[in-house]
Amino acid sequence: MMLVYVLQTLLPLALILWMALLPPRNQAGFWLLTLAAALLILMAALQGVWVFPPWWVPYLLALSLVAALTLHLIRGPARPGLPGSRSGYLTAAVLVVVAGFSGAQSWAAISARHLPDGQVIDLDWPLAPGIYLVANGGASPSINAHAALIDPSHPLHAGFSGSGYGVDLVAVNRLGFRTAGIQPSDPSAYAIFGTPVLAPCAGGVMVAIGDRPDMPVPMVDEGYPAGNHVLLRCDDIDILLAHFRLGSLRVQTGESVSVGQQIGEVGNSGETGEPHLHIHAQRPGTPERPFSGIPVPIRFQGRFLVRNDIVDMTVSAHPSSPER
Secondary structure, eight states: OHHHHHHHHHHHHHHHHHHHHHHSSSSHHHHHHHHHHHHHHHHHHHHSSSSOOOTTTTHHHHHHHHHHHHHHHHHHOBSSOOOOOHHHHHHHHHHHHHHHHHHHHHHHHHHHTTTOOOOOOEEEEBSSSSSEEEEOOOSSTTTTTGGOOOTSSTTTTTGGGTTOOOOOEEEETSSSSSSSSSSSGGGGBBBTTEEEOOOOOEEEEEEEEEEEEEOOTOOOEEEEEEEESSEEETTTTTEEEEOOOOOOOOOOTOEEEEETEEEEEOOSSSOOSSSOOEEESSSSSOSSSSOOOOOEOETTTTBBOOTTTEOOOEEEESSSOOOO
């Protein structure tokens, strides 16, 4: 995963440096390079998981692209016309592929930002005050890894289709960093670790499991995907909150909870990769497969959260508009 985080920065940066240091000598090649770089940055901004580097890096890449373009125009435009060699046409073909792929993926990500048709549930914010980054959220796998589970016909997905519109939340500081360093192994080094988790709705506790260990990053507790978790039934909808800290649960199976009641703390139990809170809504599954229900999209005070949204809960009781 860290390789993906690095590549989503380095690939656009490589095209920007190409523009600035050794641009194509013909106008067609230069503008094709500009288009490919712009669409690659857009794709990375929409689809990349910006926990590292932080969420503002795509903006920095876009500014760098503008600077490279400005530098080129100051130096003087490239000569008119098409590439004048076989290698020039081959380079142009590669750039066409990059631009086409990046454009298609960007459009898929933009389309997935819209609330799906059908039933939706409105929930209260499930975490204590802080600033949060949405690592997964949206209506398709282009911006939400959980959406790949919606198809229950896949044998590996059948038991977890209810999490198809799941949302993963990570805490960040004012500079956008979720921890010191790149990926420390100690889960307590992450800003969200130990953050109180609040009941997002009033209902009954169907399941409460809190005895799974917190895993060193990036190890996972195989066979226990939700780790320590609480399954609430609010009216006719089940709400799963997962990856609690070992020993932090404050509720038991069979209890009733009210909106805003603390039910535990964020940890790193289960198949997580790193500390975060997972939350999803579903129509109830079966007792044998409790996460196998029909997924239901979530809104938090009217907002359908998608990947890389920023939610600032430091000054308001409700999620503010995204900062980006």
